[in-house]
Amino acid sequence: MPRKRSTGDGALYYLADRKLWRGVVDAGYTLEGKRKQFYVTSRKQKDCRDKLEQLKEDIAKYGTPVNRKVTVAQWAETWLAQNQREVDPGTHATNAATMRRWILPTIGNRRLSSITPQTIKDIRAAMFEAGRKPATVNRATAVMSKFFSDAIDEKLLEDNPVQRIKRATITAESKRDALTLEDSLAILRTASQYSPDLASRFWFKLLTGQRQGEILGASLADLILRTSENEISLYTVAWKLEELSWKHGCAEPCGNRFGRSCPHRELSIPDAFEYRYLEGRYYLTRPKSQTGRAVPLIAPLDAHLRAHLKRSEGTVNPHGLIWHNEDGSPIDAKQDAAEWRQLLVDAGIITEEENKPGGTKLTGHVARHTVVTLLSALGVDAQLIGEIVGHSSVDVTALYRHANMAEKARAMNLLGEALQLEV
Structure with missing residues (x-):
């Protein structure tokens, strides 16, 4: 008994x-x-x-026992498949890269229940030693936090070892990636000498702080140019340009190595993912910070946009994009990056030797950092900046009131004044 x-x-x-x-x-x-x-x-x-x-x-x-035998690698396989169905393809790619580059090689064979805060600190230290920036390390830490938090929900873990780890403070040194007022003005002046389509695209990049995909996927239907002096020209961020990949959709192995070759292939996108097919590998997908973010356009930028739209009247534009190639196709991200580097060379910001992929840290994304840095230096509050450039972090936006459009317009006009811009 x-x-x-x-x-x-x-x-x-x-x-x-x-x-x-x-x-x-x-x-x-x-x-x-x-x-x-x-x-x-x-x-x-x-x-x-x-x-x-x-x-x-x-x-x-x-309510049920915690499964203490599951390893990090075992949970990672399930978690990544789950994650692919839940988040934007770009976010999933970042999550997967973080797991495969930093997590699985170091602690993949260890049990989830054995991971401690010190383990997380060791991974962060290894990333710093490998030359990764604080922002990159913090992003990887956020991925790990989500990974362990979801494990708790699945009864695989009792607590999250990341929650006791403080995110590294991004130092003033890391802000060197933001352009100075002088360099920003030199870029705008140089861009003004380009064709209206290039000039307006680069002015838009430097004076709105939007992400590259949001600019290349910008739609004419979401652009409202003012009709009187009392109105505000606006662009509402609704889509971004993205290349989506394919996965196998066959019940039995079809013999093809890559998902794109599978006769029953499926897009690698999360459930209920909203997208619009354009052509080739290009799609419009919803932006990181979702839809409906209205960005005020200051008068000098408004003028460049009008010049571009006037010149492009009657051109081939099957997708209704603000900026596109002569044949109406979307502008490739690599093409946009190359044109940005050439602009920096022409403006005297980088050398011809740096004009190659990976040759400079001043990528197009630096324009986004510049808008944030300049608006902050001009005394614009964090919540306003977050709503203008589309920060998705709750730390930046959710704890504050929602700004009205007049406040946003005043903030962007401050930026125009600081850059000494005139129509």
Whole structure:
């Protein structure tokens, strides 16, 4: 007969035929009315009793026991597949790259339950030693936090080891990626000498702080240019240009190595993902900070946009994009990056030797940092900046009131005045 401990407190008994101690805890009943029981075993009575106590704690906390045997790699395989169905393809690609570059090679074989805050600190330290910037390390830390948080939801972990790790402060040195007022003005002046389509695209880049995909996917339907002096010209961010990849859709292996070659291929996108097909590999997808973000356009930028639209009247534009190639196709991200680097060369910001992929840190994204930095230096509050450039972080926006359009317009006019811009 099993040797009971106390009512409702589980039982501990010896299995003579297996030479094992077993602990058992009742945890209610299933929907079918069957009793739910969970077990632990050990060769030694004391070890089994300790496991039993831990099992009871898990049931009291989580309703079911925490699975302490699952490794980081095992959970990562499930988590990445889950993550692909839930988030934007670009975000998933970042998450997957972080897992495969930094997490799996170092702690993939370890059990989830063995990961401590010190483990996370060691991974962060390794990233810094490899020359990664604080922002990159913080982004990887956020991925790890989500990874472990989801493991808790699946009853694989008791607490999140990342939550006690402070994010690295981004130092003043890292802000060197923002352009100075002088360099910004030199770029705008140089861009003004280009054709109206290039001039307006680069003025838009430097005077709105939008992401590259949001600019290349900008739609004419979302642009409203003022009709009187009392109105504000606006662009509402609704889409971004993105290249989507394919995955296998075959029930049985089709023999093709890549998903794009599978006869039953499917887009690698999350559930209920909203997109519009353009052509080739190009799609319009919803922006990172979702839709409806209205960005005020200051008068000098308005003027460049009008010049571009007037010149492009009657051109081939099947997708209704503000900026496109002569044949109406979307502008490729690499093409946009190359044209930006050439602009920096022409403006005297970088050398011809730096005019190559990876040759300079001053990529097009620096325009975004510049808008944030300049607006901040001009005293514009963080919430306003967040709503203008589309920060998705709650730290930047959600804790503040929502700004009205007049406030945003005043902030952007401050930027125009600081750059000494005139129509």
